[in-house]
Amino acid sequence: MSVEQFTVQSSSGTGTIALIILVATGVVLLVLALATGRRAKTVRRTFVTLLVIGLAVIGLGVGLFFAIGTPSTITVGSGYVSIQSSSFSGAGNLKVTSNQIVSAYVGQIGQGNLSLSKQHGTNYGNVNIGVFTLGNRATAYVVSNNSTDLIIQLTSGKFLILGTSNTNALAISFSHSVYQLSTP
Numbered sequence: 001m002s003v004e005q006f007t008v009q010s011s012s013g014t015g016t017i018a019l020i021i022l023v024a025t026g027v028v029l030l031v032l033a034l035a036t037g038r039r040a041k042t043v044r045r046t047f048v049t050l051l052v053i054g055l056a057v058i059g060l061g062v063g064l065f066f067a068i069g070t071p072s073t074i075t076v077g078s079g080y081v082s083i084q085s086s087s088f089s090g091a092g093n094l095k096v097t098s099n100q101i102v103s104a105y106v107g108q109i110g111q112g113n114l115s116l117s118k119q120h121g122t123n124y125g126n127v128n129i130g131v132f133t134l135g136n137r138a139t140a141y142v143v144s145n146n147s148t149d150l151i152i153q154l155t156s157g158k159f160l161i162l163g164t165s166n167t168n169a170l171a172i173s174f175s176h177s178v179y180q181l182s183t184p
Contacts, residue, residue: 004173006074006164008129008145022061029054072129072143074162076173081152083143083162090121090129091141096160101179102153106171109142109149109161111135116142134159150174150181 033050072085121130144163
């Protein structure tokens with residue numbers, strides 16, 4: 001059986017907003033450092049501190065932009081499904097084998113036991129990438145840009161929720177290669 005990969009792109013707007021805010025803050029700090037450094041020779045320590053903090057904030061903004069903008073990947077292979085996602089703005093890397101699965105089905109997230117409350121990650125519109133708490137208080141690793149998702153309950157009591165622009169193709173691949181789907 002071949003390995004299939006599915007890509008979930010996070011919202012580029014989130015990374016752009018973080019970039020703009022942090023770079024603007026860093027620039028303001030750099031301007032303050034230059035203005036402070038010109039006025040008095042005794043405030044050298046303030047100048048250096050503002051300069052370092054300004055450059056660090058700009059670097060953080062650029063780093064966040066790339067971390068948030070990096071797509072997550074879902075891989076379906078013979079007997080396993082894995083996700084590769086940023087640990088900072090996503091669910092991290094996780095590999096689940098068929099013997100770790102209790103049940104799997106296609107369902108709608110967003111209400112009841114499948115309502116999502118973000119622990120960390122990204123949630124913007126239908127984009128949910130990260131670690132979430134479900135309505136039933138279970139932890140879920142989510143990589144999805146769709147409200148119709150593949151819901152996988154693990155033997156640990158946690159959930160893996162996966163959705164792409166073509167969740168149907170993902171579900172078919174998963175059902176053939178990893179674990180037979182049931183009805184909710």
